[in-house]
Amino acid sequence: MEDLTLSDSERARYARHLSIPDVGEAGQRKLKGSSVLLIGSGGLGSPAALYLAAAGVGRLGLVDDDKVDRSNLQRQILHGESWVGKPKIESARARLAEINPEIKVETHAVRLTADNAEEIASSYDLILDGSDNFPTRFLTNDLCFRQKKPCVFGSIFRFEGQVTVFAPHLGGPCYRCMLPTLPPPGAAPSCQEAGVLGVLPGVIGSLQAMEAIKLLLGIGKPPLGNLLCYDALRSSFRNLRIAADPDCRLCGSNPTILDLNNPETTAAPSCSMNFDIPTITVDELAERLPSSPVLIDVRQPEEHAEASIPGSILIPLGELPQRLSEIPQADEVLVHCKAGGRSAKAVAFLHEQGRTEAINVAGGMDAWLQRG
Incomplete structure (x- = not known):
């Protein structure tokens, strides 16, 4: 059985706990165990x-x-x-x-x-x-x-x-x-x-x-x-x-989740789309820049003002549906944001609109700056 006796050094360490009636020595020993x-x-x-x-x-x-x-x-x-x-x-x-x-x-x-x-x-x-x-x-x-x-x-x-x-x-x-x-x-x-x-x-x-x-x-x-x-x-x-849900699939009266392996617990930790997002790295983007590709920045204006990639067109993600006509027709339309999340959503939306030439820049501005 574990010895939960408090040593002299522990008594000195937890002195302020020992003086609280709701904690005291019994409570401190309980914490120790x-x-x-x-x-x-x-x-x-x-x-x-x-x-x-x-x-x-x-x-x-x-x-x-x-x-x-x-x-x-x-x-x-x-x-x-x-x-x-x-x-x-x-x-x-x-x-x-x-x-x-x-x-x-x-x-x-x-x-x-x-x-x-x-x-x-x-x-x-x-x-x-x-x-x-x-x-x-x-x-x-x-x-x-x-x-x-x-x-x-x-x-x-x-x-x-x-x-x-x-x-x-x-x-x-x-x-x-x-x-x-x-x-x-x-x-x-x-x-x-x-x-x-x-x-x-x-x-x-x-x-x-x-x-x-x-x-x-x-x-x-x-x-x-x-x-x-x-x-x-x-x-x-x-x-x-928060009320307990009697129909909860886990803790309700008729549970249907009986194992830790289920769609919620085994999903990918990061946001995923219903199809594979075409993606390039920031190094590949740098290689394309001399040919002046169409590059869309879907961050907010204040983010763009702090740092931007030359030649990029600023269209914040929330404004994208209303500003589709501003995106030039091209063989490739590259899309970036801060870290790759918003741009992935933008590319998914563009594909839904028939703009299948849209490609996500993985890592976004963060990766671009890290690569110098």
Whole structure:
């Protein structure tokens, strides 16, 4: 049996916890014997992991197969400049050891899938979802339902964030009660495309850590059936009620989802179209530039003003249907945006309109600038 006695160094470390009646020594020992699996060590996982480690949660598991990119550093506070290009979970492990060497950090350098999720999650008390795509959120939800573990959910978008706890076994709804099926491709922009204020995931990830600690200690009231919505620009919080859906395909009275392998959990993490988008690289674009190809930039005017490719025609994605006549007839019409998402949607639309000569520039302006 695990020894949960607090050492002298732990008593000094957690002194402020020990003085709280709702925590005290019994609560701190409970945290020491608890475990949390964090899906992702990025914007949400960073602050959540830091505070869970500092609070003395005895065992933290990190699932992430990504590497640190310089663009992460604006918000993913687990990582620093010296870790750019290296695995995130190794950066996270090193940082968390500095925060609290008394805890155990376990790393899983893989992408969570329907095939590995059950085994990875089996030994943890609850799961904190810091993922950034719909399929992983569905998978985490379904996993938590099957293993009867709370799912501490968080999401962010520009200046807004959401937090809740999905736990049908505790009387609340599941993620599918709120979002029954996978949204269509392009229904929601990625963090890369939409942007996010760097401080925002710090707020939301910290709230997720708070809910996780409450659940582990058995104190307070978790937001079961309540979606806490934070608006940074208005400095406001509001609660939206999420009712458990009796017809939910997962947690309803007549479930039809009986396995982790299902269309939502096995979908591609990135937005996909109904057909293969013809694509070229930025290097191929550079080779074509001397012949003055038709190049359409579907970003916003302010983005175009900051940096643009010579000769490009600015037609923001939202204006494309009304400005089709402005696109010259050519053997090839090349389309780019910031990172490739909006331009892929534009190319799909142009093909639907019979402009099958349209080709997407993979990576967009970001890749163009990186290549110099």
